[in-house]
Amino acid sequence: xxxxxxxxxxxxxxxxxxxxxxxxxxxxxx
Amino acid sequence: xxxxxxxxxxxxxxxxxxxxxxxxxxxxxxxxxxxxxxxxxxxxxxxxxxxxxxxxxxxxxxxxxxxxxxxxxxxxxxxxxxxxxxxxxxxxxxxxxxxxxxxxxxxxxxxxxxxxxxxxxxxxxxxxxxxxxxxxxxxxxxxxxxxxxxxxxxxxxxxxxxxxxxxxxxxxxxxxxxxxxxxxxxxxxxxxxxxxxxxxxxxxxxxxxxxxxxxxxxxxxxxxxxxxxxxxxxxxxxxxxxxxxxxxxxxxxxxxxxxxxxxxxxxxxxxxxxxxxxxxxxxxxxxxxxxxxxxxxxxxxxxxxxxxxxxxxxxxxxxxxxxxxxxxxxxxxxxxxxxxxxxxxxxxxxxxxxxxxxxxxxxxxxxxxxxxxxxxxxxxxxxxxxxxxxxxxxxxxxxxxxxxxxxxxxxxxxxxxxxxxxxxxxxxxxxxxxxxxxxxxxxxxxxxxxxxxxxxxxxxxxxxxxxxxxxxxxxxxxxxxxxxxxxxxxxxxxxxxxxxxxxxxxxxxxxxxxxxxxxxxxxxxxxxxxxxxxxxxxxxxxxxxxxxxxxxxxxxxxxxxxxxxxxxxxxxxxxxxxxxxxxxxxxxxxxxxxxxxxxxxxxxxxxxxxxxx
Numbered sequence: 001x002x003x004x005x006x007x008x009x010x011x012x013x014x015x016x017x018x019x020x021x022x023x024x025x026x027x028x029x030x
Numbered sequence: 031x032x033x034x035x036x037x038x039x040x041x042x043x044x045x046x047x048x049x050x051x052x053x054x055x056x057x058x059x060x061x062x063x064x065x066x067x068x069x070x071x072x073x074x075x076x077x078x079x080x081x082x083x084x085x086x087x088x089x090x091x092x093x094x095x096x097x098x099x100x101x102x103x104x105x106x107x108x109x110x111x112x113x114x115x116x117x118x119x120x121x122x123x124x125x126x127x128x129x130x131x132x133x134x135x136x137x138x139x140x141x142x143x144x145x146x147x148x149x150x151x152x153x154x155x156x157x158x159x160x161x162x163x164x165x166x167x168x169x170x171x172x173x174x175x176x177x178x179x180x181x182x183x184x185x186x187x188x189x190x191x192x193x194x195x196x197x198x199x200x201x202x203x204x205x206x207x208x209x210x211x212x213x214x215x216x217x218x219x220x221x222x223x224x225x226x227x228x229x230x231x232x233x234x235x236x237x238x239x240x241x242x243x244x245x246x247x248x249x250x251x252x253x254x255x256x257x258x259x260x261x262x263x264x265x266x267x268x269x270x271x272x273x274x275x276x277x278x279x280x281x282x283x284x285x286x287x288x289x290x291x292x293x294x295x296x297x298x299x300x301x302x303x304x305x306x307x308x309x310x311x312x313x314x315x316x317x318x319x320x321x322x323x324x325x326x327x328x329x330x331x332x333x334x335x336x337x338x339x340x341x342x343x344x345x346x347x348x349x350x351x352x353x354x355x356x357x358x359x360x361x362x363x364x365x366x367x368x369x370x371x372x373x374x375x376x377x378x379x380x381x382x383x384x385x386x387x388x389x390x391x392x393x394x395x396x397x398x399x400x401x402x403x404x405x406x407x408x409x410x411x412x413x414x415x416x417x418x419x420x421x422x423x424x425x426x427x428x429x430x431x432x433x434x435x436x437x438x439x440x441x442x443x444x445x446x447x448x449x450x451x452x453x454x455x456x457x458x459x460x461x462x463x464x465x466x467x468x469x470x471x472x473x474x475x476x477x478x479x480x481x482x483x484x485x486x487x488x489x490x491x492x493x494x495x496x497x498x499x500x501x502x503x504x505x506x507x508x509x510x511x512x513x514x515x516x517x518x519x520x521x522x523x524x525x526x527x528x529x530x531x532x533x534x535x536x537x538x539x540x541x542x543x544x545x546x547x548x549x550x551x552x553x554x555x556x557x558x559x560x561x562x563x564x565x566x567x568x569x570x571x572x573x574x575x576x577x578x579x580x581x582x583x584x585x586x587x588x589x590x591x592x593x594x595x596x597x598x599x600x601x602x603x604x605x606x607x608x609x610x611x612x613x614x615x616x617x618x619x620x621x622x623x624x625x626x627x628x629x630x631x632x633x634x635x636x637x638x639x640x641x642x643x
Contacts, residue, residue: 010593013312
């Protein structure tokens with residue numbers, strides 16, 4: 001499958017969210 | 031600086047931006063279509079932000095966290111409207127743009143009356159548009175006046191009128207171009223405002239460990255969905271079926287007449303998938319699933335301490351308690367932006383629909399560009415004035431009528447399924463379906479129905495669900511009984527043939543679409559339907575209660591689903607060659623002005639269409 005901007009944004013959003021949850025709720029706002 | 035000084039400073043800057051774009055739009059927009067649909071030239075980024083801001087109103091900012099506080103995580107499933115609102119655009123926006131481009135439609139009434147060969151359709155759309163532009167918008171304007179009162183002490187009525195005046199100015203002056211540019215700023219303020227308030231609540235209330243521990247210890251009624259369905263009447267119980275059918279109601283937002291005009295306004299359909307999958311589902315979802323939920327559930331933990339006694343008080347009291355000077359002003363402007371970004375396009379499109387579908391169509395068919403623009407302005411002022419007067423006289427009636435608007439928007443699915451996908455719905459069927467749907471919504475709406483004791487949200491199914499079901503059945507049955515004339519059928523066949531040819535899915539898109547016939551229903555059942563009960567005690571991570579964890583996971587799956595639908599299945603994506611073809615394949619049947627006024631340069635209008643010249 002070709003990886004273009006839609007794929008980068010879509011799966012980037014999901015990876016960002018998962019990282020954000022661990023960093024923000026697990027560390028920063030703990 | 032004091033809190034009030036910060037608020038006034040930021041509000042004045044915000045107003046200056048609004049007024050600037052009002053004046054700029056007025057200077058640029060010299061033709062009817064330029065004013066009403068931005069000359070079909072609204073740029074990509076502007077549409078992405080503007081359509082997102084329009085979709086999410088002041089309700090998202092103030093009302094939604096309030097109801098999470100009142101009803102708990104079962105209600106928080108409503109946050110999935112970050113997906114179900116734009117999914118309507120996924121089904122319909124691209125094809126509406128194609129039709130607008132080819133036939134020169136300016137209003138949704140133009141499109142529906144041409145396709146169904148019925149002027150009654152035009153009038154039904156005018157009624158739905160009027161509900162949105164007046165009552166739904168007035169709800170927003172009054173809410174902004176209330177918030178302004180909370181923060182600055184300005185009386186509610188005075189504040190509402192002041193805020194409405196600014197909105198009406200830039201809407202009336204510059205038309206949809208001004209609305210779109212102001213909406214861009216409003217979209218950013220809306221999302222950031224929600225996040226900022228959530229962050230302050232979380233940190234001020236003691237951090238996540240403390241908050242999540244308290245939330246997990248709340249009464250079961252705040253943490254679970256009370257079953258799949260309950261055979262009751264006149265009760266709003268957030269069962270799986272109620273969540274599902276409430277989402278149907280909100281799907282009406284992008285089916286509303288205003289969004290048909292947004293579709294027509296675009297330079298090309300490139301922004302559609304980005305608005306639907308990324309701006310709305312991801313960005314607004316990010317704000318809602320974490321930070322709105324923190325406001326609502328956090329409010330349950332600190333409610334007694336802050337003296338929160340009603341869902342309407344939640345956000346103002348959280349703001350008052352936790353936000354320091356600048357941030358209080360920032361979030362206040364964010365909330366005002368959320369309210370006004372919804373009111374403005376509905377007032378704008380409502381006024382142009384009245385100017386085109388009533389004034390130009392029936393009263394002054396020879397009206398030129400300037401006259402149509404000025405009449406739109408007059409209608410914008412009139413709509414806002416009538417709405418404000420009603421809202422001041424009877425706030426209860428206003429909320430009731432405003433609430434009907436989104437359910438009526440859902441009913442437009444009946445007409446759109448015929449126009450965009452060739453469902454076997456004929457002229458009489460479409461009219462009968464819409465009328466039956468409207469009647470059903472009124473009968474089954476708990477807040478409106480004279481028989482709400484018996485039929486109000488019957489079996490915990492929202493009035494939009496009943497209305498859409500009845501509307502579709504009646505439309506299909508009447509279409510069988512009352513066929514259209516050969517002339518209308520021929521017209522419809524020409525539309526269908528062209529649409530199916532230019533928007534023919536590729537082999538890969540067909541394969542994705544086949545998969546989506548399974549994926550989408552599964553997602554609906556487990557993310558927002560009967561299957562949500564499995565989330566009551568499913569899994570949990572990072573201290574989120576099980577139902578909240580369930581929502582986050584299904585939201586992330588929803589982002590992937592939207593990507594697959596919009597881009598891979600090509601439902602809202604159009605290739606470069608198709609866009610180029612759409613630019614050339616025009617067959618204008620609706621004229622901005624009567625051809626004699628335009629210098630006879632337009633093709634002759636079809637009988638009963640456009641300027642009736």
